[in-house]
Amino acid sequence: MRVKGQDVKKIMVTGGAGFIGSNFIRHIHKHFPDIELVNYDKLTYAGNLENLAGIEGGYVFVQGDIQDADRVATAMAGVDVVVNFAAETHVDRSIHDPGDFILTDVYGVFVLLEAMKKNGQVKLFVHVSTDEVYGSIADGFFNENSPLNPSSPYAASKAGGDRLAYAYFKTFDLPVLIARPANNYGPYQYPEKLIPFFITRALQDQTLPLYGDGSNCRDWLYVEDTVRGILALVEKGEPGQAYNLGAGQECSNNDVTRQILRHLGKPESLIRAVADRKGHDFRYALDWGKMRGLGWQPQTGFTEGLSRTVEWYLGHRDWWRKLIEKQNFQSHLRKNYE
Ligand code: NAD
Ligand code: DAU
DSSP: OEETTEEOOEEEEETTTSHHHHHHHHHHHHHOTTSEEEEEEOOOTTOOGGGGTTOOSSEEEEEOOTTOHHHHHHHHTTOSEEEEOOOOOOHHHHHHOOHHHHIIIIIIHHHHHHHHHHHOOOOEEEEEOOGGGGOOOSSSOBOTTSOOOOOSHHHHHHHHHHHHHHHHHHHHOOOEEEEEEOEEESTTOOTTSHHHHHHHHHHTTOOEEEETTSOOEEEEEEHHHHHHHHHHHHHHOOTTOEEEEOOSOEEEHHHHHHHHHHHHTOOGGGEEEEOOOTTOOOBOOBOOHHHHTTTOOOOOOHHHHHHHHHHHHHHOHHHHHHHHHHHTTOGGGOOTTO
């Protein structure tokens, strides 16, 4: 793998113990065994070193907060590329308690960018933003020049981090670029997000709380496609640019839920209509022509990806059961259906 015409020897992955970050590390470790990896992660409730079981050799884990400037600077020494996945990521939690979102998703990004400025040797910083920064769109698609109009405290914090990353390119001429992926799903996703939450609840014959009338729509991107997209950005992305990573796999929450139940052979009577999420975005949809220009396109259709995901959760019951047991102690997160 090359960046700016030079071989990439060392990548710092922040948030590598989470869902997309751990899939990214697994991919690099398998396909680019000569690249050294530093996984810098605070291990919040969403960080889980079991996601990286079996990753050995050329890999170092550093437990740390991206808000900790000294620790970040030490971990960044000798790094060619930084990929920042670290974030608070769950919209419902951001509605309940936004403080950590602002601290990690805005201030933490500032600390990383400052560390990069002082380090002076990092050749590329890929900041992982989200399609939620654009807000909801009833028809059509957002491109990278569409105005940002985030709805939730999560999305607003991500928009802050996204534009701060750009500011460090524009003001300090640092090689920073921004990825804006659509809704991801696949192995190792923490069972609070729609797909793993509903798979694991259905497997326990528990009800599936569908917000509002279930007609809200998301574009579902299989995590391996995101990982390949980020690698394309490392090799071919332009500093200062933002890139949408869409899937072209739009599906309403009603349809997603029914497909999960069909895969598992569970009855639709498990579905419960519950109160809507506050400020609930109706639809996300991206134009990803700019990524196509770099030779990237998603390869996994939703039917195929969902089937693989369901199989993974069926085969990894110990992994998610442990997380759910811990979750049950977090009473403030119990929702209005329990
Ligand atoms: P996740 O919640 O599964 O993992 C987040 C990781 O970041 C965890 O390992 C956690 O321990 C770590 N972390 C949190 N705060 C930290 C801090 N202060 N310092 C260091 N580490 C910290 O998240 P994910 O779903 O894998 O998302 C990864 C990134 O991709 C995030 O930036 C998210 O906003 C973005 N994104 C996610 C999706 C999606 O659908 N999952 C879609 C688009 C963009
Ligand atoms: O679009 C990218 C974003 O996708 C990422 O930036 C976020 O980190 C990620 O969490 C995700 O946000 P969403 O809010 O779209 O994902 P979530 O899985 O929380 O919800 C998907 C849809 O399902 C949404 O319309 C709300 C609905 N939902 C969700 C849950 C958890 C329900 O109806 N019931 C539920 O219990």
